[in-house]
Amino acid sequence: MQQSSREMQGMASSLNGIPSSAGVAAAAAQIALQELHNGHRQQQIQNPSMQVPAAHFDHSTAGSEAGSHDDFFDQMLSSLPSSWPDLGNPKVPWDLTSSSNPNGLAGKSPEESATAAAEGLQYAPYDESLLLASRLRQHQISGGSSPAGKQMLLQLNHPHQQQQQQQMLLQGMGRSPVATSGGDSGLLPMPLSLGSAGSADSRLLVDRSRDELDPSFRSNPTGGEGLYNGFGGSLQGGAQAAPQQHFHHPQGPSMPAQNFGGAPSAGVGQAGAAGGGTAPPRQRVRARRGQATDPHSIAERLRRERIAERMKALQELVPNANKTDKASMLDEIIDYVKFLQLQVKVLSMSRLGGAAAVAPVVSDMPSEGQSGRSGINGAAGNDSLTVTEHQVAKLMEEDMGSAMQYLQGKGLCLMPISLASAISSATCHPRPVAGNGGGIHHLNPGCLIPAPPPSNHNNPAVGSGAGGGGDGPSSPSMSVLTVQSAMANGGDTDVSRTSVKDAASVSKP
Amino acid sequence: MNRKNSNKSRNPNKPTLAFYFLRALACINKKTSMASYNQRSGTIKRAAYASMALAAGPKRAWSRAVLCRVLWWGSSRLHGFPTRRRPRAFFHRRVRVADPKLREPSKADVLRRLVPGAKAMDLSRLLEETAHYIQYLRAQVLLMQNVVGSVSD
Numbered sequence: 128m129q130q131s132s133r134e135m136q137g138m139a140s141s142l143n144g145i146p147s148s149a150g151v152a153a154a155a156a157q158i159a160l161q162e163l164h165n166g167h168r169q170q171q172i173q174n175p176s177m178q179v180p181a182a183h184f185d186h187s188t189a190g191s192e193a194g195s196h197d198d199f200f201d202q203m204l205s206s207l208p209s210s211w212p213d214l215g216n217p218k219v220p221w222d223l224t225s226s227s228n229p230n231g232l233a234g235k236s237p238e239e240s241a242t243a244a245a246e247g248l249q250y251a252p253y254d255e256s257l258l259l260a261s262r263l264r265q266h267q268i269s270g271g272s273s274p275a276g277k278q279m280l281l282q283l284n285h286p287h288q289q290q291q292q293q294q295m296l297l298q299g300m301g302r303s304p305v306a307t308s309g310g311d312s313g314l315l316p317m318p319l320s321l322g323s324a325g326s327a328d329s330r331l332l333v334d335r336s337r338d339e340l341d342p343s344f345r346s347n348p349t350g351g352e353g354l355y356n357g358f359g360g361s362l363q364g365g366a367q368a369a370p371q372q373h374f375h376h377p378q379g380p381s382m383p384a385q386n387f388g389g390a391p392s393a394g395v396g397q398a399g400a401a402g403g404g405t406a407p408p409r410q411r412v413r414a415r416r417g418q419a420t421d422p423h424s425i426a427e428r429l430r431r432e433r434i435a436e437r438m439k440a441l442q443e444l445v446p447n448a449n450k451t452d453k454a455s456m457l458d459e460i461i462d463y464v465k466f467l468q469l470q471v472k473v474l475s476m477s478r479l480g481g482a483a484a485v486a487p488v489v490s491d492m493p494s495e496g497q498s499g500r501s502g503i504n505g506a507a508g509n510d511s512l513t514v515t516e517h518q519v520a521k522l523m524e525e526d527m528g529s530a531m532q533y534l535q536g537k538g539l540c541l542m543p544i545s546l547a548s549a550i551s552s553a554t555c556h557p558r559p560v561a562g563n564g565g566g567i568h569h570l571n572p573g574c575l576i577p578a579p580p581p582s583n584h585n586n587p588a589v590g591s592g593a594g595g596g597g598d599g600p601s602s603p604s605m606s607v608l609t610v611q612s613a614m615a616n617g618g619d620t621d622v623s624r625t626s627v628k629d630a631a632s633v634s635k636p
Numbered sequence: 637m638n639r640k641n642s643n644k645s646r647n648p649n650k651p652t653l654a655f656y657f658l659r660a661l662a663c664i665n666k667k668t669s670m671a672s673y674n675q676r677s678g679t680i681k682r683a684a685y686a687s688m689a690l691a692a693g694p695k696r697a698w699s700r701a702v703l704c705r706v707l708w709w710g711s712s713r714l715h716g717f718p719t720r721r722r723p724r725a726f727f728h729r730r731v732r733v734a735d736p737k738l739r740e741p742s743k744a745d746v747l748r749r750l751v752p753g754a755k756a757m758d759l760s761r762l763l764e765e766t767a768h769y770i771q772y773l774r775a776q777v778l779l780m781q782n783v784v785g786s787v788s789d
Contacts, residue, residue, distance in 0.1 A: 430760065437763035444770050457743040460766060464750045467773035474780040475681035 648775035649691055656687035657779060682706045688776045698769045701753025 438456060445463045450456045660683035664676065686706045692699035747766060748754045754765050 433760040434763065437760055437767065441763055441767045441770070444767055444774075454743060457747065460770075461743065461746050461750060464747070464766065464770060464773070467770065467777055468750070470777045471684050471773065471780065472681055474777065474784060475684055476677040477784055 648772050650775055650779070653687055653691040653772075653775055654779055656690050657684060657776070658783070660687060661783070678709075682709055684776055684780060688772045691775075692768070692772050696765060696768050697753035697757070698751055698765050699753070699772075705752055 438453060441460055442456060445456075445459050447459060450459060661680070664679055664683060685702050689699040689702040689706070694700055744759055744762060747762060748757070751762070751766050751769050754762050757765065
């Protein structure tokens with residue numbers, strides 16, 4: 128792992144002669160990535176290999192010999208800023224890296240797993256923490272407040288804001304063992320993991336809180352657990368006086384600590400009545416109308432809101448996204464991702480720069496109405512294509528956005544050859560099959576082929592279609608299958624071309 | 637700030653993407669020793685994904701995962717199945733799915749399989765990564781199509 132990473136970084140030296148634009152891009156990327164790197168990995172990842180500067184000139188030319196196919200890749204990686212996480216391990220399968228750890232690949236440290244294990248804790252963006260804090264201040268969390276406060280505070284553990292948030296988390300969690308005698312045993316492991324992850328921060332917290340909190344706290348051990356317990360005890364006394372200030376002042380870490388102490392203390396105070404409440408007067412917060420004050424449900428509600436918001440964002444991205452149902456929306460998303468990946472695959476096959484015979488993409492975009500272009504790449508068999516096909520091919524190739532518009536319900540779709548011929552006579556087929564999966568069936572491997580339009584222009588040939596949106600899962604697989612089988616043939620171009628020519632296009636709904 | 641973050645990360649840097657990809661393409665084209673058509677197309681595909689991941693930056697889980705995967709593809713293709721470092725060992729270290737309460741196991745899991753690097757994410761994070769991934773995929777596809785178009789002219 129180290130060797131290959133060093134290799135790659137050694138390649139960076141060879142990139143010093145890159146053109147200016149590349150240099151700018153690389154430099155900009157480096158800067159940005161450095162920032163991100165620092166922001167993300169301030170605590171955890173020690174990647175000495177990553178910090179190795181480009182002065183590691185192991186192989187200046189080795190990369191070019193690393194393999195005939197891979198030298199482009201070495202070239203790429205040499206421009207990779209050193210702040211990228213440890214990519215040095217080429218054998219690491221991608222699901223290793225999919226630990227969803229925003230702190231990077233190598234962050235397999237136990238605390239990260241633990242933090243990752245805490246559900247969604249590290250993914251809460253900062254302003255959600257603000258929202259949460261404001262909510263906490265407004266609501267009075269009644270009943271089981273400490274687990275609630277703890278959970279909500281836990282949600283604040285965004286990696287960017289780990290310092291501040293960990294403080295609050297610690298405070299909130301420290302509160303819980305105290306406020307409710309039984310406590311929630313399940314909650315303790317999480318603060319423990321967080322505490323261990325942020326041991327440095329906890330020390331900081333200790334130092335800061337000592338100023339504000341009871342001196343009794345000082346006697347507590349600085350271990351994570353003891354920290355929490357000590358916080359709990361001391362915060363009870365200290366937080367009551369915390370003014371209800373606004374939450375997000377990172378420059379005043381003590382203040383957020385206090386604020387947060389104030390808010391959960393308010394929450395705890397409610398439970399204090401139930402749990403043998405400790406004395407200090409708590410601010411009562413009325414729950415929002417129509418919403419449960421149960422902390423679990425609040426957390427759950429936040430989560431749901433977050434998911435809904437992301438789904439909405441995805442809806443804008445994915446064409447033909449008029450589904451309101453979450454399940455069907457997910458289906459659309461899945462299909463679209465598959466389709467895009469398939470397109471990359473297909474396009475990479477066609478991207479042979481004239482080395483192989485490549486028939487142009489044929490798709491009819493009646494909405495495009497662009498003037499004809501008749502450029503066709505490849506040598507074989509292009510003469511037989513009509514001008515319209517060429518037009519459409521150009522459109523498809525040059526303006527994918529318009530191609531994507533098909534997916535937005537223009538009712539055109541790519542069809543497998545078999546289906547296309549079956550439907551050829553149909554003039555109106557409401558939901559043609561083989562939608563999004565990109566039923567791009569190939570004649571020769573170079574083509575992105577929908578069925579070419581017949582002489583009748585009213586039945587446009589197929590773009591990339593979401594017409595089969597309703598067909599969902601079945602169509603992509605089918606179309607993909609067709610693609611694969613067709614691709615495997617590798618091109619009996621003339622024969623398949625004629626068959627495609629016979630295939631009709633899909634009509635618009 | 638949520639909006640700002642999402643917008644900032646949302647727009648793929650097309651010049652960067654183009655730069656990486658075109659450079660790789662030029663490099664590949666120089667290599668006339670590509671034995672087979674399939675090999676070359678596979679390499680181009682890898683170049684496409686690699687440029688996509690590079691343009692996306694290391695901030696996203698999928699871009700890191702894609703880059704690793706591309707590396708792995710390349711190495712396994714070149715050297716046979718790598719024995720020096722057994723990938724299976726790393727498979728076992730997969731972190732479990734963070735959110736066991738997911739109620740869409742079928743669909744979300746399919747999505748997890750599709751989006752690289754999203755194996756162990758809860759739904760909200762998964763959706764976020766998917767959105768980002770889709771954006772970059774679209775940009776990459778557009779780029780490739782433009783290249784094809786310009787080549788064919």
